[in-house]
Amino acid sequence: MELKFKFSPATMDQISILMFIGKSGMHDGTSDHMAVSFVKGFIMLTWNLGAGPRRIFTSRPIEKDKEEYLVKLGRSERRAWLAVEGLGNVTGRSKGKFVQLDVVPMLYLGGYDSLYFSTLPHDLPLHTGFEGCIFDVELKAGSVVIPLQSSRHALGRAIGQCGISECHENSCQNGGICLHHASTFSCLCQDGWFGPLCSLQYNPCDETRHNCSSGSVCVPYEDTYECNCPFGKTGKFCQNNNELTDITFSGKRSFLSLIAVDLIPTKFDIQFELRPLSEMGLVLYIGSNGKSFFSLSIQSGFLELRTLPANRIQTTKEVLILRSRKLLAKGNWYNVRVGQFGRKLYVAVENITNTVLLERNDHLKLSGDLIFLGGLADMSELPTVAVATLPIPYTGCLRRLKIDTKPIDFNFSTVKISQNVDDCDGTPCGGDYCKNNGICWLDSQLKPHCSCTKFYGGSRCENPVSCQEKGCRNGGKCVNYGCNCVMGFSGAFCETATKVTTPEFMGNSYIILKKIDKKRDLGKIGVKSLYINFTTADKNGLIFWGSKHENFVGIGIEGGHLKLAYTIKNGNRTIIEIPETESLADGIWHTLEISFGKTNLLVKIDGKIVLSQNQSNFVADLFDLSDGVLYLGGLPTEKNETIWQKTHNMFHAYFKGCIKAFGINNILAVTDFSHYDGSNIGICNVI
Missing domain, CATH: 2.60.120.200 (Jelly Rolls)
Structure with missing residues (x-):
């Protein structure tokens, strides 16, 4: 195996990672890995085949003020070599008798994805992420040369385009100071100037200037503002009080989180109807601190489930990925069912089901976590491996949510917090308003009412009539105010005939x-x-x-x-x-x-x-x-x-x-x- 890449450091005064490939989880003194480090101008190669680490490094630091530096490295059995342009070639042999490098196929450039690099081998220097540019990465295996940058899916964070600063001359106006943040920037304005680009002489979100209603949040733009509406508030200025049944997500900072639900560790089922208006977006997310999560998103029109068991580390290789086979057309309603049954994880769209098996020692720890629908309050907090692409909020409608067969209404007793959600069809008579096959109708004041079947009562047909009052049909027995139905019948009063094969x-x-x-x-x-x-x-x-x-x-x-x-x-x-x-x-x-x-x-x-x-x-x-x-x-x-x-x-x-x-x-x-x-x-x- 041979690897080559070019780099250009932003400063010589850094001890940082240029390249790392290793095992999953915590590394110890015998964990297989290979790493290239930048140590204040010196380039160091470290590798371990399981018998202990070996290091080789350049005899002197790289020359200052060059535009770029070429690094080549390779390994054959125990022997490894390092060549840096202008500094010659260095070789060495690893300890022990092992000759195989047993690592996961994940190449890290410029950093690592564990907090403070805490899972990296202790034989590496105390690292930070690399400051500078890394480019033209190529892997050679035998006679095959693979240009990794253009041929492989990549994940990362805080990465910008090399050689280009977002802080060009006209980014911040009126003397504002531009602060470069990898792929974006922010402006520090002079006194008396406001706005994202310091272009306004007033703050558009000053309480004397904006019209966002009480409880909403003003969001400034370059020359205007928008209002983030809490649950139950709609309209441009969040001025309307609405009772929401079928939820629509605008896709612009929109999300809804439910009060935590206790999910059975090995068995839970979530059902809902979905009407997407875009081909990408986060539909459902359950998780806490990324240690274990359950993430459902739309990717190019297909539902994709990504799950991280609690006993695995947060890397793409460790995440279980399951895609549905049903293409979702924009504007159509679909019945969706996702969940876990023992070791099976499943995604079903219109009864077209796909499954994947957990390993026997895998387990999800989701009970007590908030359930997010349509997005998160801060999409940057979504684990990078929870979606296949950039984290994008869902745009579209969602209704008839059930968790473990229990219907979940969207109201102040079930919703913990939400933002920028509205009613899907624009009328109070949504698909969720009347329960148990009740029929919704509007009076002359456009207020909704329900006509219930004879088996249910309540303003929204939510209360079954006692079986002691109505009696059970088709041989069912009334036990504790509910009907125990005989084989072949179901329903609250055993009124529905069913054929039970399995x-x-x-x-x-x-x-x-x-x-x-x-x-x-x-x-x-x-x-x-x-x-x-x-x-x-x-x-x-x-x-x-x-x-x-x-x-x-x-x-x-x-x-x-x-x-x-x-x-x-x-x-x-x-x-x-x-x-x-x-x-x-x-x-x-x-x-x-x-x-x-x-x-x-x-x-x-x-x-x-x-x-x-x-x-x-x-x-x-x-x-x-x-x-x-x-x-x-x-x-x-x-x-x-x-x-x-x-x-x-x-x-x-x-x-x-x-x-x-x-x-x-x-x-x-x-x-x-x-x-x-x-x-x-x-x-x-x-x-």
Whole structure:
């Protein structure tokens, strides 16, 4: 490998980084890396292949006042060399026997992205970022020469165009002093002059001159001003008081943040409708100090999710990136769903879903963080790796937000702070105003009202009528003022017919199996083996239960691992837990196979044997379920009875997740559950 570049220092009195390539995270005395340093005119090359650092450097400093300097460096196994134009060639060999440089493919020029360079190797000099220009960077691998500046995507901060100062002659007017800040500038005005360029003899945001209403913020421009409006205020001067339902973001310093929501660490779901008016922009951001974040943006018309797990460092290589396949046309509404289910992260647009898997040791730490919509108060605080390009606020509309199925209204109880947001359709009757299929209408004063269905009341149809008053439909039972619906029906009063092919269990659900198919009654079948195909992100839950008199068999998850509990004819209870396996509460579909032989118990997970155990007291047809009833996901309980009591103190919780298939005695017989009885069963929409 060979690398060459040119540089021009702004000052000789600096100790700084010219180039660095290394590993992720904190570097120690054995971390592989390669670095070029500028040490008050001397050029130093440091490299470490894992056995300790080696340094070589020029014999004298570079000549002053040259326009540019050429640096060449390379490495072959343990040997490395450094050549600086006019100063000759220096070579050396690294310590130890290692010959490979094991680093991430990220080349840093002029600085590093950790705070105060604190994660860099301690064998490097105490560095600052380089002051000056670096250009014409080329990498040579074998016979291939790659001009890096023109062929690779680049990230950085505080970078300006070399040789050009933003402080040209006419930047600041009327004696103002120009302060150069890399790619921009600011003006320090003389007394009596105001404005970004010191061109005004008055401050346009003086409280005696601007018309921004109380609570808004005046923003000065070169010869005018604009008003930043707080939540609920709209208009040029923020003079209007509006109740907002469908939110529109102007894209000009606009954003909205919700009061912190407690998200379940391994499972959360965010749904909303989106109407973009631009091809770029930040839609959603959850994060704290960039240590872990969840960032959704539009990039060239496609939604892109970028996530940084809490155990990773903030580099492009460590960020998980997922793009949707659905192109968003400007001006159209789209149903969007993003979130996490176990190890799965997903983005769904109009039911077109894309997923990516977290590593097993990855975890997001987002609970308690603010949720930002449309942008941030200061877009420069967005981590550089949270979006693919420059951080741009979202322009367009957003409505019907739900977090973990709970509708979120935009009002003063849910919004912590916002700026420059307005109503999308310009009328009080937005898509979010009336809830639960209520119809919005305007009176002669243009005030909104809702006509509710018979199942809901309240000014916005937000309150379900008590089932004790209306009763539950289609065989549903009224429990604690809400309806528990039988299989095949849903809704607040079980009024909506649904066909459940693959069932979702909600944590208070169960399915009753009396027949394996139309011909075979479970009461006539002895259970010799079981097959279950399931997925869950919850660490505890009862998956299967069968019993007769005092005998029972229960299969579930406890602490993320498989648990099997049973009694046989002698009444002795046996509990088998298999903690050695990877967690099953990871959102991935798993197959579970259990065979009950005369003297042997065999358990397979995803085709792999995890338990083979001799049981001398087994008998043929271990569970002779002559009453012919099996349960999936839970089982019915009496009033004030818990699942813990019902399962003889074996399982703490109902199952939450989906079951795709169930079989008995090596017969995969049930893949369509629509003909079975059950309670509180939903349609599986697990990604």
